[in-house]
Amino acid sequence: MNTDLHQRLRPYLQHLLTQAMDTQEFSDTDSLFLSGRIDSFSLMQLVMHLEENYQIDFSSVHFEAPLLDTVSDIAAFIQEHSRATTR
Amino acid sequence: MYLLDQFSSLDKNEKIIAGLQGWRGRALLFVLAVLLFSIESADIVKALLLLGLAFTFAYMPRHQDLTLLVFTQALGVYRIASSSNYFNSDVAKVMAQEHIQDVPAWEVSLFTYGIFVLLAWIALVYVRRHPQSLAGRRPVWVLMSVAFALLFAACGGLLHGMARVLTWSMLVTYCAYVWFLAFALLDQSAKARSSDAVQLGMLHPFWGSTTLPYGKGAALLRKARASSAQALAVTQIKGLKLLVWAICLYGLDTVLSYVFETVLQVRSVESEISAFLAHHPSSRPWLALSLVWSQLDFALWFGLWGHMVIATARFAGIRLPRSSWRPLESRTMVDYFNRILYYFKELMVDLFFTPSFLRYFKKHPRVRMFFATFMAAGVGNMVYHFLRDIDLAADMGLVELFTSFSSYAFYCVVLACAIGISQLRMSAGHRPSSTVAGRIQAFVLIWGFVSLLQIFGDETRSHTLAERMEFLFYLFGLPL
DSSP, X not given: OOHHHHHHXXXXXXXXXXXXXXXXXXXXXXXXXXXXXXXXXXXHHHHHHHHHHHOOOGGGSOOOGGGGSSHHHHHHHHHHHOHHHHO | OHHHXXXXXXXXXXXXXXXXXXXXXXXXHHHHHHHHHHHHHOOXXXXXXXXXXXXXXXXXXXXXXXXXXXXXXXXXXXXHHSTTOHHHHHHHHHHHXXXXXXXXXXXXXXXXXXXXXXXXXXXXXXXXXXXXXXXXXXXXXXXXXXXXXXXXXXXXXXXXXHHHHHHHHHHHHHHHHHHHHHHHHHGXXXXXXXXXXXXXXXXXXXXXXXXXXXXXXXXXXXXXXXXXXXXXXXXXXHHHHHHHHHHHHHHHHHHHHIIIIIISOOOOHHHHHHHHHTXXXXXXXXXXXHHHHHHHHHHHHHHHHHHHHHHHHHHTTBOOOOSOOOGGGOOSHHHHHHHHSHHHHHHHIIIIIHHHHHHSOTTOHHHHHHHHHIIIIIIIHHHHXXXXXXXXXHHHHHHHHHHTTHHHHHHHHHHHHHHHHHHHHHHTTOOXXXXXXXXXXXXXXXXXXXXXXXXXXXXXXXXXXXXXXHXXXXXXXXXX
């Protein structure tokens, strides 16, 4: 488990949740998307964030919303697809 | 209030959760669920059948893939074999046009259904083996092309006799299942993709759906299955709570229908447009009331129907999100779409928004967002409703089928632009006010807008776009 990556992701996810007036705590395994805490619009904001900060080309990878459901899921997705982390 | 609090926290009550893991608790829950379900459906046999399948599925964790396939397909065959099925009436209509009387319509429907399931399975295998093929890279567009090819073959005057009947039968079957198949094809490129049994078991799954996949596809199912006896008990309690809420909505809709339609004599939007065109319009406040009631009735029915389906899925141990959730609290157009039509929005997002967003205008964030939104709320919405009502082609013919759709197409364009603008405002940092006045303003603007759009969103196709536009101008006292 890459805890550094988890910690780097949390502020942005917190920002998305705050946008949705959600101020509850969330753990690394709490569902954010399937539970409805993050909607599709926020998910696309997350996609743009990952494209910009982790150089992931979403048009060339298999993508479905459940793959980015929790902090741990997102971290695993980044580790698998990011050109930035593999360099 | 105390009782309401107790009821809301049922799924956190350790004693009840433990009780539902024994056979007595499970039997009691089943009886309660059947009784509640029967209130709305007025059909205890249907309730016993559906919930019997759901509870059996829940308590057979070791064989769920196969059970899902068997239950879904058995119910599919049962629906076609029962005379009330709409496939059969659609097929019978074209059989009459082709003067074919020696075969019952249900036999044709059943035969076509069998062929469809076989072809769907072959398509899954093909896409899995050839991920770089057109069907693998652009499954949605390929599926749409097949639908329109079938439509032109069945109604374009090319085929006659039994060939036309079979093509038509395939078209109505295909259009009823096309969105389920789209989810199944998309899942073929997933690393953790589900088995073919699950994919075919998710083609109109046994817990219920319309042409809209409630519960989406196998990707969500993988995440949503209750993984332990305790999780199953909690999921089932949530199902019961949702069912109780659905029955409350049913009661509310019954009372409001009586008040609006019987006491106040408020007519449907279609009737009001007809009366206006016949130069006998109702007064403007009455027309506004008709629009408000039409929208409210739509919201209540969508909520009620969706809750019944999701409750059944939860009894089966599948932790699906609700199909509508506090729509009156919507703060933006995007929020409204998300809250009132969750699974429809998900379909549009997964099949139209996300692919467009990931592929086009990547260097222009605002254009990217607007275009993807337009592809979902505009184009996707149009295609979904066009294919959903494909049965009209038998009576209308191709030309009228397309021309009569202009009003709904206009509705989709306006809705897409409104949602797109709402998205762009959010991107620019605009946030709806959380004050009471701000909430009231958001409610009036959003519900006023969608109520007004009912003029064009009505799906009966009995009036042209120009006639509806004329009605809109009259409503605001504007000369045309």
